[in-house]
Amino acid sequence: MLVNGKWTEDWQPVQAKDAKGGFVRQTSSFRNFVTPDGAPGPTGEGGFKAEAGRYHLYVALICPWACRTLMARKLKGLEDVISVSIVDPNLSDKGWRFGDYPGTIPDTVNHAEFMYELYVKADPTYTGRATVPVLWDKKTGTIVNNESADILRIFNTGFGDLANDAIDLYPEDLRAEIDTLNDWIYPNLNNGVYRTGFATTQVAYDEAFGQVFRTLDALEERLAGGGPFLLGERFTEADIRLFVTLIRFDAAYHGAFKCNLRRLADYKALSAYLYRVYGLPGVAETVNIDHIKHGYYSIKSLNPNGIVPLGPDLPGIYPVSVKEVTA
Template sequence: MTSSGEYTRDQRYIATRITADGRDGYPVEPGRYRLVVSRACPWANRSIIVRRLLGLEDVLSMGVAGPTHDERSWTFDLDPGGRDPVLGIERLQEAFFTRFPGYEKGITVPAIVDVPSGAVVTNDFAQITIDLSLEWAAYHRPGAPQLYPADLRAEIDAVNDVVFRDVNNGVYRAGFATSQGAYDKAYRQLFDRLDWLSERLKGQRFLVGEAITEADVRLFTTLARFDAVYHGHFKCNRSKLSEMPVLWAYARDLFQTPGFGDTIDFDQIKEHYYVVHRTINPTGIIPAGPDVTGWLTPHGRESLGGHPFGTGTPPVRVAG
């Protein structure tokens, strides 16, 4: 938090990468690693979606932490006995401390843990999904989409940069602001960018190109939480998502696409934000609404052309 009341995100993540050539000491190996997520977290939700779209369930297992956490870390309270069944730990903190005793930076999800050693490898959420697309390519399912194609990479990166600054992180900058000026600035930038996105998506089905890319995944996880959390809890209340026709139709299109809506748990999302953020919501009361049935209504975006998976195919449901 700055002296002027602006929220600044700590982006000091573990930069170690899991790569095909193992240059950081962690080569891609089926069954060796565990992706730890929470369904409540938008940053983790990205990795859940990408893992599913690419069909990596059988080579990269996934541990799911509960929707709430304390100052120490995320916990595996959804699992029997409160322990992750593969890692055998109660808190994600244990995997961080195994590699970095006394680790003092944020213990965040998503994180990838090396199962044999029990040590965290990385929690660099932006790089994780890119590496799932590029470094894990040998293990993608037949028909997996190209989420980060070389010919569109520069445009995807440019879109991701502004969406992260003004939308993904913008809602937090509004919600955690501690001065009126800081809030007003974040609020204005957020809705200016949402208006820009609405204009961009008015004539094209997806953010970049004719199929779903990494850019759509990153925007979707914020839009999915907008009416349930950010509109009220974070005071992002100029308009609900459901009151922004283009973005609402775009978000419903993705929600109804295999790999997107089936990763969303609105109850866990609301529990996380309204229970954990006691400085914003001291009572910890979780709102009953909004009605989420609208996510399944027709969106009409097919008329804009394109195909969600390009020349590929939808993912099938795989256990785990």
Template sequence: MVATDQDDKSGKGEFKRSASHFADRITADARDGWPVEAGRYRLVINRACPWANRTLISRRLLGLEDAISLAVTDPIQDERSWRFTLDPGGVDPVLGIAFLSEAYDARERNYPGGVSVPAIVDVPSGKLVTNDFQQITLDFATEWTDLHRDGAPDLYPEALREEIDDVAESIYRDVNNGVYKAGFATHQETYDTTVRQLFARLDQVSQRLATRRYLVGDTITEADIRLFTTLVRFDTVYHGHFKCNRNKLSEDAVLWAYARDLFQTPGFGDTIDFDHIARHYHQVHTNINPTAIVPIGPDLSSWLTPHHREQLGGTPFGDAEAPGPVPAAEAVPPTGRAA
């Protein structure tokens, strides 16, 4: 989603995240008119965005790289939003467009909303299919199964879905969205309430994870993916930039070990670009950081230190297998900020 997407009509200085306007689904039975089909669609992400990061992790764990191609936008937006300036000539080589807004316009001109990632675009027509960040990964796990790699994990096992949904909903409300509500709050009371709710939920999650390796069951599920993408950004941007500073992630022994465990698991840390994360938040949110100065820290080397979470039992993928190496074209380039 667009990080500055807010529409406060309450007068309370509250951040309001807009619902996904394009909520079509790509399904095995094509009930929304969009069939699962290898090579037909392009996933557009920004590596700074936690919601887009979810789709990238899910796609990698399930081995969908050959089934749905990947476009990565510049971490810095201009007035036309997400742009393909990382590609030669500033044009996406598959879609042939310079701005993601062109795919939105091809679907519906002058629609009431911002241009957000993640987005899936239909390559033949150039039209946006969906920007429903909550549903995309669930459909990757359940509707794209015929295109999963051999040995792919079940990230949304049917027997655990109710528990996964319950855990994920509270994490979304108070953690994933909570950091944004804190960062964009314009009234002290709203900020205070939001930050207390955020850390109350993090404390609860920390207690849950003190005796179990993963949030639900004995292997990685959709719930872990959703929590990880906020945790991995916490000390780099949310702690200081969004004023979520009761404590750092690295000061909570349980959550810090859990986050490092996932970071060191294939499919998680290899999707993270700390340089894009730091530059996007600090240089785009000029209402929060008017100087656009990007902090030099924190030290990222500790992400690779031992976590000892294996002592709690469970394995990342159970009877499934870890994904192979990152495709060369999708590897995060080394930078001074990389762990």
């Protein structure tokens, strides 16, 4: 992480611990909004007007928070408006790196080798982790926002006419329900799998594990009795936020994070939902199971020898057969 703008080698995947040994995620610190006229958004400063070619998105394909923003960029038709860089799937000694792993895209804007260089450029005295996603402003040379929940909303309405308005990820009449779902799904499932995987005591692990599977059970019931999406007919940001966790579940969380009571494939309605969202135009292009597997299984504290499992077989998404892998 960075301390006062200087990289410290003492990198730990666990961001902080609470009294019970539970994992606590760092809060994001750049919270400006891009808006159609450059007016300030709900937080931060103004001056970030929507313009084609002005903004750049830094992501990791292993990262569910970053992939939320990649999905929204696709679904809102912003690919020609916002450019992208993709880091290597495995964290280096100096954090996220723009390397040459297949599927990466170098930093063509700032020519950085490591993600932390961008944080130092934006704030020479920055203290904290150099996380992805980052929405970068090429014009003023700074970070607009590094909180994926905000970036989703920015991509939904902040780019005005430059974005596809056929899809509204946060429609006015569903906002209260979306907020309630987010407040339930984020701590218990999206971050719950991390709290399970990075728990450093049995008590913390047991608690997080229970929350993960109680939430999956409840979501299974909800989708079995409704759908096709979380709030019915309309696809919203709540679906993006759920999908990015579900798509990583069997490939990474089940094994690397010890979330192994059931596989996602054992949930009928949730599996059907996963394939439904995966099948939406553009979504499959934001999913890279190879990066996901290599990324999570390269976390040394969880998997010291770095062996990447050959399975699971994810038919239609990442098919694996014994014949192929042991030839």
